[in-house]
Amino acid sequence: MALDDQKPSGFKFVGTSPDRPDGLDKVTGRARFGADAYAPGMLHGAVVRSPHAHARIVRIDTSKAEALEGVKAVVTRADFVDGLQGEFGFVLENVMAGEKALYDGHAVAAVAASSQLIARDAVKLVEVEYEVLPHVTDVDAAMAENAPVLNDSYADASVPAGHHPNVVRYHDSGHGDVDAGFAEADLVIEDSFKTEATHQGYIEPHACLASLGGDGKGELWCTTQGHWIAQKTCAALVGIDTSQLRVTASEIGGGFGGKTTVFIEPVALALSRKANRPVKIVMTRSEVFRATGPTSSTSMDIKIGMKKDGTITAAQGIFRLQGGAFPGAPMEFSAMCAFAPYSLTNVHQVGYDVISNRPKQAAYRAPGAPMASFAVESVIDELCSQLDLDPIDVRLKNASREGTKASYGPKFERIGLVETLEAAKAHPHYSAPLEPGQGRGISCGFWFNHGGETSVSLALSEDGTCQISVGTPDIGGSRASMALMAAEELGIPYENIRVTIADTATLGYNDVSHGSRVTYASGLATIKAAKDAVGKLCKRAAAKWGIPEDAVYWEDGCAKPSGANAGNFDPMPLAKITKSMGRSGGPISGHFEATPEGAGVSFGTHIVDAEVDPETGKTAVVRYTVIQDAGKAIHPSYVEGQFQGGAAQGIGWALNEEYIYGEDGRLQNSIFLDYRVPVASDLPMIDTVIVEVPNPGHPYGVRGVGETGIVPPLAAIANAVSAAAGVRLRHLPMSPPRILRALKDKG
Amino acid sequence: MKKIHVTTTVNNDNVEFLCDPRETLLDVLRDRLNLTGAKEGCGTGDCGACSVTVDGRLVCSCLVLGAEAEGKKIATVEGIAKGEELHPLQHKFIEYAALQCGICTPGILVAAKSLLEKNPDPTETEVRYWLAGNLCRCTGYDKIIRAVMDTAADMREAS
Amino acid sequence: MVKVHLWSGLRTLTGGLECVEVEASTTGQLLAALSLSYPELEPVIESGVSIAIDGRIIATSLTEPVSAENEIFLMQRLKGG
Numbered sequence: 010m011a012l013d014d015q016k017p018s019g020f021k022f023v024g025t026s027p028d029r030p031d032g033l034d035k036v037t038g039r040a041r042f043g044a045d046a047y048a049p050g051m052l053h054g055a056v057v058r059s060p061h062a063h064a065r066i067v068r069i070d071t072s073k074a075e076a077l078e079g080v081k082a083v084v085t086r087a088d089f090v091d092g093l094q095g096e097f098g099f100v101l102e103n104v105m106a107g108e109k110a111l112y113d114g115h116a117v118a119a120v121a122a123s124s125q126l127i128a129r130d131a132v133k134l135v136e137v138e139y140e141v142l143p144h145v146t147d148v149d150a151a152m153a154e155n156a157p158v159l160n161d162s163y164a165d166a167s168v169p170a171g172h173h174p175n176v177v178r179y180h181d182s183g184h185g186d187v188d189a190g191f192a193e194a195d196l197v198i199e200d201s202f203k204t205e206a207t208h209q210g211y212i213e214p215h216a217c218l219a220s221l222g223g224d225g226k227g228e229l230w231c232t233t234q235g236h237w238i239a240q241k242t243c244a245a246l247v248g249i250d251t252s253q254l255r256v257t258a259s260e261i262g263g264g265f266g267g268k269t270t271v272f273i274e275p276v277a278l279a280l281s282r283k284a285n286r287p288v289k290i291v292m293t294r295s296e297v298f299r300a301t302g303p304t305s306s307t308s309m310d311i312k313i314g315m316k317k318d319g320t321i322t323a324a325q326g327i328f329r330l331q332g333g334a335f336p337g338a339p340m341e342f343s344a345m346c347a348f349a350p351y352s353l354t355n356v357h358q359v360g361y362d363v364i365s366n367r368p369k370q371a372a373y374r375a376p377g378a379p380m381a382s383f384a385v386e387s388v389i390d391e392l393c394s395q396l397d398l399d400p401i402d403v404r405l406k407n408a409s410r411e412g413t414k415a416s417y418g419p420k421f422e423r424i425g426l427v428e429t430l431e432a433a434k435a436h437p438h439y440s441a442p443l444e445p446g447q448g449r450g451i452s453c454g455f456w457f458n459h460g461g462e463t464s465v466s467l468a469l470s471e472d473g474t475c476q477i478s479v480g481t482p483d484i485g486g487s488r489a490s491m492a493l494m495a496a497e498e499l500g501i502p503y504e505n506i507r508v509t510i511a512d513t514a515t516l517g518y519n520d521v522s523h524g525s526r527v528t529y530a531s532g533l534a535t536i537k538a539a540k541d542a543v544g545k546l547c548k549r550a551a552a553k554w555g556i557p558e559d560a561v562y563w564e565d566g567c568a569k570p571s572g573a574n575a576g577n578f579d580p581m582p583l584a585k586i587t588k589s590m591g592r593s594g595g596p597i598s599g600h601f602e603a604t605p606e607g608a609g610v611s612f613g614t615h616i617v618d619a620e621v622d623p624e625t626g627k628t629a630v631v632r633y634t635v636i637q638d639a640g641k642a643i644h645p646s647y648v649e650g651q652f653q654g655g656a657a658q659g660i661g662w663a664l665n666e667e668y669i670y671g672e673d674g675r676l677q678n679s680i681f682l683d684y685r686v687p688v689a690s691d692l693p694m695i696d697t698v699i700v701e702v703p704n705p706g707h708p709y710g711v712r713g714v715g716e717t718g719i720v721p722p723l724a725a726i727a728n729a730v731s732a733a734a735g736v737r738l739r740h741l742p743m744s745p746p747r748i749l750r751a752l753k754d755k756g
Numbered sequence: 757m758k759k760i761h762v763t764t765t766v767n768n769d770n771v772e773f774l775c776d777p778r779e780t781l782l783d784v785l786r787d788r789l790n791l792t793g794a795k796e797g798c799g800t801g802d803c804g805a806c807s808v809t810v811d812g813r814l815v816c817s818c819l820v821l822g823a824e825a826e827g828k829k830i831a832t833v834e835g836i837a838k839g840e841e842l843h844p845l846q847h848k849f850i851e852y853a854a855l856q857c858g859i860c861t862p863g864i865l866v867a868a869k870s871l872l873e874k875n876p877d878p879t880e881t882e883v884r885y886w887l888a889g890n891l892c893r894c895t896g897y898d899k900i901i902r903a904v905m906d907t908a909a910d911m912r913e914a915s
Numbered sequence: 916m917v918k919v920h921l922w923s924g925l926r927t928l929t930g931g932l933e934c935v936e937v938e939a940s941t942t943g944q945l946l947a948a949l950s951l952s953y954p955e956l957e958p959v960i961e962s963g964v965s966i967a968i969d970g971r972i973i974a975t976s977l978t979e980p981v982s983a984e985n986e987i988f989l990m991q992r993l994k995g996g
Contacts, residue, residue: 038833183923263859653896654856656896657895681891691888692898
């Protein structure tokens with residue numbers, strides 16, 4: 010999209026923060042989430058899961074479960090499509106194990122019964138005979154020569170010869186000559202880092218209600234970030250035509266990337282088909298932890314050279330990501346995002362995608378980027394500290410700008426990194442005095458953002474109000490943003506617009522609510538759909554006035570003649586045109602379908618103060634500031650909310666959250682008591698600064714804001730904790746035992 | 757298993773139900789009484805999404821058995837608004853954008869209301885510790901805390 | 916002819932070349948031409964790639980125009996969380 014298509018300024022609605030359209034439903038308990046649906050004749054499903062990290066499934070005997078009164082169906086892998094290849098094949102293998110159980114919690118069978126309690130009883134009656142196999146859950150161990158092999162056919166052609174079959178994909182990119190660059194440096198630091206797997210931790214467990222008949226026609230209600238991907242995937246897994254499955258997205262209780270795929274949905278459909286009744290499945294929290302989307306755990310080596318004046322001469326990173334039992338760990342994003350904030354002549358990054366006996370990783374907010382940023386920004390912090398340089402000055406000196414050749418290859422378009430760094434330097438937080446025992450850390454972060462397939466439909470009503478159907482589930486207030494953008498184009502009040510998340514039967518394909526794409530892509534499509542409707546409104550006015558169509562323009566909610574030559578007519582308001590639309594050419598609606606390709610990358614800079622208790626090793630985050638480029642904030646309150654939420658999740662990742670596996674390969678902390686996400690008393694207020702450097706790829710300049718906010722916190726907190734503790738922390742999370750060990754080792 | 761007959765009060769309505777001895781109060785509210793405002797986020801009392809009050813005491817309804825509701829007064833998120841009129845906390849949560857996905861909101865509102873009834877003038881720290889049993893994964897709590905503090909201030913002024 | 920910069924990991928599939936030239940006027944033609952000239956790239960392209968044109972990242976579209984004046988980079992397919 011060309012810049013001249015952009016609205017320069019003078020917004021009337023955009024940039025204000027009105028009440029969200031679904032606010033009342035959400036504060037009264039009326040909003041219907043995944044588990045809030047019921048159907049006549051409904052059965053309850055429950056899943057049988059492997060207690061072993063790696064085991065051959067010798068035999069499954071379902072007869073005792075089937076004999077239990079109230080049990081209506083039992084399914085195993087045999088009830089799904091055979092021979093699926095590619096990503097659908099991996100998803101099916103993850104949804105229901107075939108020959109082998111590949112991790113603790115892997116589904117091996119499922120039952121449907123007349124009550125939840127009976128279904129759970131029946132699960133215990135399904136007899137599964139396992140031949141337990143050696144397992145591996147650590148990324149470095151999984152790459153080692155004698156590591157157990159999970160599957161010797163997963164590695165693709167990118168993997169160089171000589172690697173263990175658990176290394177399934179390989180990435181190598183960069184430019185310049187890093188060895189020559191390191192030779193130019195006054196100081197070179199090389200360090201290794203590890204991060205543990207975390208979970209997206211959405212408070213709403215996966216839930217669905219499925220109905221599928223023997224005629225291959227089905228209905229599915231589920232909590233998902235993308236109901237079209239659910240439709241496509243479920244249809245493939247249970248062997249029906251995509252269009253015969255209608256999927257409705259419930260209100261979604263958080264996703265963060267973890268609800269971009271399916272788990273129980275195809276299982277509920279298979280059970281429903283077999284029982285010929287609707288089946289509802291709701292995961293327990295323990296199932297969510299054991300069997301759904303954690304992040305990768307990582308092992309990383311970083312080497313960076315710097316001159317005394319702060320110039321980075323070369324940078325190199327090796328990123329090993331364990332992504333569970335299937336290919337797909339986002340190591341290429343770790344590699345491509347790691348050094349993106351910096352203008353580098355010599356840079357080299359390598360990534361390894363490694364499989365292990367853990368659940369299949371799922372996307373989590375800027376997948377792959379936070380870990381890489383932690384390692385890289387820690388080394389830069391150490392260089393600044395040893396060379397006695399200001400960490401913001403050094404970052405400004407090396408910052409990527411418009412025209413900089415990115416570490417991942419192409420030149421940057423207009424970007425806002427420098428603006429975030431300058432805002433950080435000017436922020437009172439950066440110059441505020443620290444108390445004894447406290448340390449301050451800063452970090453930059455980068456994320457690509459995404460466009461994706463998008464359809465929006467907009468219809469005007471006779472009374473001059475407007476209804477909009479979008480296909481991207483509203484996770485954080487996006488209905489408000491869509492209504493603001495439509496109000497801006499149509500010139501009618503925000504309150505006169507209702508935005509609905511349409512089901513798969515009523516709108517064309519929409520990509521998932523991921524990649525920070527909703528306000529960008531659905532917003533762009535909403536603007537274009539509104540423009541489409543405005544064109545039709547102008548045409549009706551022109552016909553009424555008897556003047557040419559192009560002699561009419563739209564302003565402030567009215568059609569107006571474009572000048573004295575066009576004729577002298579009073580402005581015609583939208584409601585006046587719609588009142589008689591049925592008799593003047595038919596209903597007026599607007600549509601837009603496209604895959605917009607101009608998401609615009611985004612940068613942020615975070616400042617954090619941390620205090621470490623040397624006796625207990627506990628860290629308190631005492632002050633936090635997020636500065637991020639939003640391009641253009643449509644609804645500033647919800648932009649701030651995205652910044653604050655990203656920071657809070659990053660704080661959890663940095664300090665507490667981790668998947669802990671025992672020697673037996675079983676997950677040891679599968680409830681919220683033991684997997685500790687930040688609670689209200691753990692956090693300070695989180696200050697925000699919205700920087701607006703317009704994205705040339707959006708009519709209003711919007712850049713996605715959802716993901717970038719989780720990229721800087723890991724490093725910013727590690728830098729603050731390292732300063733406070735007087736020792737560099739290289740392993741996340743920096744839980745009290747790890748900090749105490751580091752303090753002890755320091756002596 | 758033989759079901760138990762329970763007579764209780766929910767949001768000032770007299771209700772009766774039959775439940776399995778193993779069913780929780782949360783199961784009963786959601787599956788038998790069609791009150792799905794309370795959410796199950798964990799089932800182990802760690803997330804607070806199922807918060808309700810029993811005889812005025814804030815509890816996780818996933819840790820209370822349905823049968824224990826006998827003779828008690830239960831209050832849920834559905835009872836916070838009086839008819840059309842929202843509670844000041846509900847207004848402020850919308851105004852402050854104190855929710856993103858909204859799954860934790862019912863539990864947080866029940867908990868916050870319970871706090872303000874006990875302590876009309878809480879400090880930020882007191883609000884944070886009172887709500888420490890209610891997980892929110894979207895907001896980082898900032899806007900939630902501000903909404904509760906500001907509601908408390910408004911309610912003090914109005915009283 | 917348009918010049919296409921590859922990420923360095925693809926060198927082994929192009930006989931050591933990190934920048935190749937193909938005849939194409941759209942992103943779709945570009946990918947087809949790459950697969951034709953360098954058959955070993957085909958599985959990589961099939962599994963999903965994005966293309967940066969003068970810094971603007973084209974995640975999936977096959978219809979974006981490309982010309983000899985553009986700076987073109989092949990990238991691994993972008994997705995989000």
